[in-house]
Amino acid sequence: MTTCARIITAYFSPTNTTKTVCETIAQELSRTLGIPHESRSFTLPGERTEPLVFPEGSLVILGMPVYAGRVPNFMLKYLAQTEGNGSMGLPIVVYGNRNYDDALIELRDIMEKAHIHTVAGGAFIGEHSFSRTLGQGRPDSQDLNKARSFAQVVASTISNDRYRTPVPVKGNVPYRPYMVPQKADGSHKTITKVFPKVSDACTNCGVCVSVCPLGSIAPDCHTYTTFCVKCCACVKACPVGARYYDDETYLFHKKDLEETYARRAEPETFI
């Protein structure tokens, strides 16, 4: 019978949906297996000064949002330094009701390279970063119940040594290229150089500065020191709704996603 000493959840989660899913899975696993659980965010720059290192005997839940159908590319260098010391692990991706494409298999492979033996994985749904209507309010109670049921099956699979590793998950290898937004005329255009605008409603409270995962917003709340990944943490956290995107390609892409992917996607889990 396999035993784990502790559960460690580590996540990158600018708008907190990945955090909610991972912590729900971890709490249920901790309750079912009767082992302690600790959480570690690596969302903010100050939380990434050291690489992720998990002690031997851990059960690691690694959570990432899906960006452009993949693991966010600006996080790859940091994730590549991870060391799992032969722990077991679950790759968990959270996506905005469109598709997770190759993100789950990519995260699984990152964990395996870090010496984490993946035993189960899942793709869950969170409100889309760009939108307040696409996947609105998700993960909701149905999603979180599915996350708990998944945790119970994982616990029993681990306890009975019935897992396969690396866990087989959905996705293509080689991974498909990052999805590029489409414009109204059907052509594709990247939005890498797009930054949020700030309206006169801004009170310079600094909330946006504190939530930016790139540390990109200067203390004046108006200027930028590096690039913007469009995670929308600042847009969604601004207490007065002062931050917004007005780029034409961004707005068309957002509307297109909201219209095309209005149906309810459901979590998928793999053991």
Ligand SMILES: Cc1cc2nc3c(=O)[nH]c(=O)nc-3n(C[C@H](O)[C@H](O)[C@H](O)COP(=O)(O)O)c2cc1C
């Ligand atoms: C740059 C960017 C690209 C995204 N690409 C996808 C995607 O390909 N498919 C999808 O369904 N959601 C996509 N999303 C939405 C996020 O995956 C989703 O909102 C997720 O719940 C955000 O996680 P967080 O709350 O932990 O930040 C994207 C979000 C951003 C910021």
